[in-house]
Amino acid sequence: MPLVNAKEMMLKAKEGHYAVGAFNINNLEWTKAILLAAEEAKSPVMLGVSEGANKYMTGYTTVVAMVKAMIEALNITVPVALHLDHGTYEGAKACLEAGYSSVMFDGSHYDFAENVEKTKEVVALAKEKGATVEAEVGSIGGEEDGVVGMGECADPNECAKIAALGIDMLAAGIGNIHGVYPENWPGLRFDVLEKIKEAVPGMPLVLHGGTGIPAEMVQKAIKLGVCKVNVNTECQLAFAKATREYIEAGKDQVKKGFDPRKLLAPGTEAIKQTVLEKMEIFGSVGKAF
């Protein structure tokens, strides 16, 4: 199936009370592992790519070409959206030109009026290309690509104003942060989530910082309107752990164990298993259409 935007995915997730996982990709192994997991689980999936990861993979057009070719070569039949994660205005524009089917414009660090203006412009560009748009209100905490957010809770009134701009998904801070949660993290603010849900009826909500949030908390958030859950760090940790075990066991020194196709295999498999577990928690297994 060719790349799709996230519109139908989000509508179906909302109706079916599940969430679609958006898993960040970093290279070929990541992409392959996530696509194979989605196909095995018969689950729709979103591939999230930060601007830093795009740069690492040599640019937006390289990423689009790789993902499209891989979908075809692996005969992936489930819906796949290629989505810019935490994009700038310029990044979103470049991705839309390059063929991304979905973009996040993260204007949460601007003052609100500027976030509104820039989000509006990105929506207009995306509409021309048939792509979907995610906007953000209330910066998500933690560090991502060197950008540190403060972990705010979004203001429901601001959510309503941004939701009215024609966006397809809304990321709203509810105490979630990127990366590993500190031990004293108090948990998601369901009271804030309920208020946001009332302020933006029908709008698919996005939960960032999916790594390490207890499954019951994620499932409660899904019941309250979350339709997309982003996961990045957990796949990175799984990959690093499996790779370290392989090397610490000396397997890279046995025969041709140093061959990258062997060296990276356990890490790739670990990403796939992590994605499968998450899809189970999110309830998207068997929901491909």
Ligand code: 13P
């Ligand atoms: P984690 O790295 O905490 O899973 O967050 C991913 C994310 O929200 C990407 O936008």
